[in-house]
Amino acid sequence: MKTFSPIKEGKVREVYDNEDTLIIVATDRISAFDVILKNKVTKKGAILTQMSKFWFDFTKDIVPNHMVSTDVKDMPEFFQQEQYNGNSMMCKKLEMLPVECIVRGYITGSGWESYKKDGTVCGIKLPEGLQESDKLPEPIYTPTTKAEIGDHDEHISFEESVEILEKLYPGKGRDYATQIKDCTINLYKKCAEYALSKGIIIADTKFEFGLDENGNVVIGDEMLTPDSSRFWPLDGYKPGQGQPSFDKQFVRDWLKANPESDYLLPEEVVTKTVNKYEEAYELLTGKKFEK
Numbered sequence: 001m002k003t004f005s006p007i008k009e010g011k012v013r014e015v016y017d018n019e020d021t022l023i024i025v026a027t028d029r030i031s032a033f034d035v036i037l038k039n040k041v042t043k044k045g046a047i048l049t050q051m052s053k054f055w056f057d058f059t060k061d062i063v064p065n066h067m068v069s070t071d072v073k074d075m076p077e078f079f080q081q082e083q084y085n086g087n088s089m090m091c092k093k094l095e096m097l098p099v100e101c102i103v104r105g106y107i108t109g110s111g112w113e114s115y116k117k118d119g120t121v122c123g124i125k126l127p128e129g130l131q132e133s134d135k136l137p138e139p140i141y142t143p144t145t146k147a148e149i150g151d152h153d154e155h156i157s158f159e160e161s162v163e164i165l166e167k168l169y170p171g172k173g174r175d176y177a178t179q180i181k182d183c184t185i186n187l188y189k190k191c192a193e194y195a196l197s198k199g200i201i202i203a204d205t206k207f208e209f210g211l212d213e214n215g216n217v218v219i220g221d222e223m224l225t226p227d228s229s230r231f232w233p234l235d236g237y238k239p240g241q242g243q244p245s246f247d248k249q250f251v252r253d254w255l256k257a258n259p260e261s262d263y264l265l266p267e268e269v270v271t272k273t274v275n276k277y278e279e280a281y282e283l284l285t286g287k288k289f290e291k
């Protein structure tokens, strides 16, 4: 049997190279405040992979996606082990565009900090009188560069995204930049509206796009998981303050209350957190999570 080792190990995910496909595995690792916690959150990886699958299917009329299969039977034999079952996605290999496509429908986090100072978010002027966590009149597109490991992603304007892509793809920069911007907004609008009807606010999210062998724009990476987005419970949503995180609130609260814990959570906090991931999956898909 051919064995595989990851070509890339992120905080949470592992990427395996398989000729013209990649196998992206979401592990049960969890990070909070930018640190990987010592506990594994059982099922988290599978739930997040299945959530991405749901969104890729849900949006395939807007943009083609890289998903080939989430069934390990379609993957090399190596992946037919329990540890890869349910949390692996075989994906068409793309040439990724070096722009991270962030869209914000609500004002929070660094956006709120910047708005308080000068009324803008990433250089975009917003109406006066917004409160923390308010819904924006229209979602805004705030792309960043895709930084090398260790560097921080930097905010860029739409015009800068055109320049970056123009350098790589002469004559095509504006076309690609416009396509990924329009896609990002359209995807966010459709999915955030749907999620809201199921009780989840998607405050903001990040998409990554690439080119397939014919130069078509395809969405890659993960899609609309709580790891790539801010999910808030609609129940109890109240502008004028920060909102609890749908999935990580128990973790954050406990870590703040226990600064000496060295990032090892009590089992009870882990269980509550698993339940939140399951709840998000079930609300969004209307299906019980089964693995």
Ligand SMILES: Nc1ncnc2c1ncn2[C@@H]1O[C@H](COP(=O)(O)OP(=O)(O)O)[C@@H](O)[C@H]1O
Binding pocket: 008, 009, 010, 011, 012, 013, 014, 015, 022, 066, 091, 092, 093, 094, 095, 096, 208, 210, 220, 221, 222
């Ligand atoms: N279909 C694809 N083809 C090629 N690369 C991809 C595809 N989908 C996602 N990627 C890349 O795989 C990597 C996933 O790794 P990740 O754990 O998110 O780490 P990071 O975001 O720090 O690079 C990212 O670099 C992402 O751009």
Ligand SMILES: [Mg+2]
Binding pocket: 010
């Ligand atoms: Mg990533």
